[in-house]
Amino acid sequence: DSGVTQTPKHLITATGQRVTLRCSPRSGDLSVYWYQQSLDQGLQFLIQYYNGEERAKGNILERFSAQQFPDLHSELNLSSLELGDSALYFCASSVELSRTDTQYFGPGTRLTVL
Amino acid sequence: AQKITQTQPGMFVQEKEAVTLDCTYDTSDPSYGLFWYKQPSSGEMIFLIYQGSYDQQNATEGRYSLNFQKARKSANLVISASQLGDSAMYFCAMRVRGGSEKLVFGKGTKLTVNP
Numbered sequence: 001d002s003g004v005t006q007t008p009k010h011l012i013t014a015t016g017q018r019v020t021l022r023c024s025p026r027s028g029d030l031s032v033y034w035y036q037q038s039l040d041q042g043l044q045f046l047i048q049y050y051n052g053e054e055r056a057k058g059n060i061l062e063r064f065s066a067q068q069f070p071d072l073h074s075e076l077n078l079s080s081l082e083l084g085d086s087a088l089y090f091c092a093s094s095v096e097l098s099r100t101d102t103q104y105f106g107p108g109t110r111l112t113v114l
Numbered sequence: 115a116q117k118i119t120q121t122q123p124g125m126f127v128q129e130k131e132a133v134t135l136d137c138t139y140d141t142s143d144p145s146y147g148l149f150w151y152k153q154p155s156s157g158e159m160i161f162l163i164y165q166g167s168y169d170q171q172n173a174t175e176g177r178y179s180l181n182f183q184k185a186r187k188s189a190n191l192v193i194s195a196s197q198l199g200d201s202a203m204y205f206c207a208m209r210v211r212g213g214s215e216k217l218v219f220g221k222g223t224k225l226t227v228n229p
Contacts, residue, residue: 002158002160002161031215033215033216033217035217042219042220042221042222043205043207043217043219045216045217045218048215048216050215055215056215056216058216088157090159092159092217100147100164100166101147101209101215102149102161102164103149103161103209103217104161105151105158105159105160105161106158107157107158108157108158108159110157
């Protein structure tokens with residue numbers, strides 16, 4: 001158990017819908033990262049938040065947005081869903097300024113868009 | 115731009131044998147970190163081992179060791195005394211310090227341990 005929690009574990013929805021994925025980082029970790037894992041694209045970085053502020057952005061679609069709240073949990077919002085958004089979405093967290101800055105991953109949310 | 119290459123889509127090993135999973139990386143930054151993660155069929159990503167670009171010694175964590183050859187830009191994972199539970203996907207990843215905080219992943223290697 002990495003200490004990172006994600007809910008829900010599975011999500012099945014229809015095209016055009018909007019969903020929210022939730023992540024709680026490990027205790028003490030200020031950074032939260034979101035990644036998408038799909039068969040064709042592999043593991044891709046989406047976005048990072050550090051202590052409530054956006055820190056870095058990757059291949060995140062405009063239909064997707066995220067935020068980190070004062071209690072450090074984070075939410076990833078996916079809207080106008082398309083079939084191609086079906087993927088495993090991971091949240092990871094890390095301690096800034098540690099020697100390794102290892103990112104510890106949550107169990108993931110498997111999103112299926114029908 | 116940073117890139118990770120894992121050239122072995124699949125590997126097979128006999129139980130109790132050692133196996134090496136290959137990883138090469140490309141970056142022009144002098145300061146970086148290399149990571150290996152394990153993804154079992156259940157889907158979670160499990161951190162295994164870390165190697166910093168300035169670390170003088172190869173990293174080891176239990177049965178996992180990292181064969182770091184900086185001049186060749188390779189960071190191969192060695193698993194000793196393979197166990198059936200080692201069957202999984204293994205991903206090599208890189209993080210460049212001072213740049214974007216993201217991890218860049220390779221495509222992974224599927225390891226199968228045979229009894």
